[in-house]
Amino acid sequence: MITIALSKGRQLEDFIAFLKQQKLRQWYTALESISRELLIEKKDTRFLLVKGEDVPVYVEEGVADLGITGSDVLYEQNRQINNLMDLPFGYCHFALAAKSEKDTYPIVATKYVKYTQDYFDSIRQPVKIIPLKGSVELAAKIDMADAIMDIVQTGTTLRENGLEEQVCLDHINARLIANKHAFFSKNTEIQSIINQLKKRG
Numbered sequence: 001m002i003t004i005a006l007s008k009g010r011q012l013e014d015f016i017a018f019l020k021q022q023k024l025r026q027w028y029t030a031l032e033s034i035s036r037e038l039l040i041e042k043k044d045t046r047f048l049l050v051k052g053e054d055v056p057v058y059v060e061e062g063v064a065d066l067g068i069t070g071s072d073v074l075y076e077q078n079r080q081i082n083n084l085m086d087l088p089f090g091y092c093h094f095a096l097a098a099k100s101e102k103d104t105y106p107i108v109a110t111k112y113v114k115y116t117q118d119y120f121d122s123i124r125q126p127v128k129i130i131p132l133k134g135s136v137e138l139a140a141k142i143d144m145a146d147a148i149m150d151i152v153q154t155g156t157t158l159r160e161n162g163l164e165e166q167v168c169l170d171h172i173n174a175r176l177i178a179n180k181h182a183f184f185s186k187n188t189e190i191q192s193i194i195n196q197l198k199k200r201g
């Protein structure tokens with residue numbers, strides 16, 4: 001039995017579309033039929049549906065052998081896990097956004113505290129970071145912050161909140177990760193999953 005932790009948010013839709021493209025019928029039929037269930041079992045595979053930022057926790061703890069989450073989440077957390085491969089979905093990018101261009105952005109609101117601190121350290125500018133859990137765009141819209149550091153895909157959320165991308169930063173995609181122990185103890189099963197995910201649909 002292999003247990004895989006998946007992000008239950010919008011990345012799940014991308015994952016199901018990817019499984020269809022790869023013709024992994026057994027998996028996508030199991031996943032596309034779920035509504036609010038958090039544990040799905042299909043033959044020798046068990047899926048745990050969790051928040052994206054909790055995927056590395058389940059994998060590090062060994063409750064899940066494998067996990068799929070965004071590279072943004074992995075950047076923020078220093079987890080003892082094996083990074084196995086990039087997956088071709090969940091594409092978006094980090095961006096610094098504000099109402100208008102300024103020389104400096106002293107106060108920045110974000111869900112990505114480490115990434116933001118590292119960015120401002122890299123450009124040698126001091127920054128006060130306001131940590132938030134979501135709806136980050138609002139912080140700049142109502143002037144609680146000079147800018148936000150967030151992920152952008154279509155740009156709709158920025159546009160609809162009167163913000164503009166000021167600096168386009170790192171690309172983000174989904175990644176397959178493994179528990180360090182399971183990577184050895186279940187290597188045959190894990191290699192078989194990697195091959196199925198790699199094959200051309």
Ligand SMILES: Nc1ncnc2c1ncn2[C@@H]1O[C@H](COP(=O)(O)OP(=O)(O)OP(=O)(O)O)[C@@H](O)[C@H]1O
Nearest residue numbers: 007008009010011051052070071073090091092153
């Ligand atoms: N707008 C987006 N476009 C593309 N990828 C995104 C977008 N928002 C999030 N992601 C990717 O999906 C991952 C999981 O984010 P998601 O919003 O699905 O979170 P979640 O916590 O699993 O879901 P929810 O908050 O709905 O419970 C993010 O870490 C990111 O890599």
Ligand SMILES: O=P(O)(O)OC[C@H]1O[C@H](OP(=O)(O)OP(=O)(O)O)[C@H](O)[C@@H]1O
Nearest residue numbers: 134135136150151152153154155156157
């Ligand atoms: O460029 P877009 O296609 O508009 O996507 C970007 C939005 O998606 C993510 O938010 P999410 O939906 O996860 O909401 P939350 O962070 O407010 O919970 C991100 O934090 C942006 O707000």
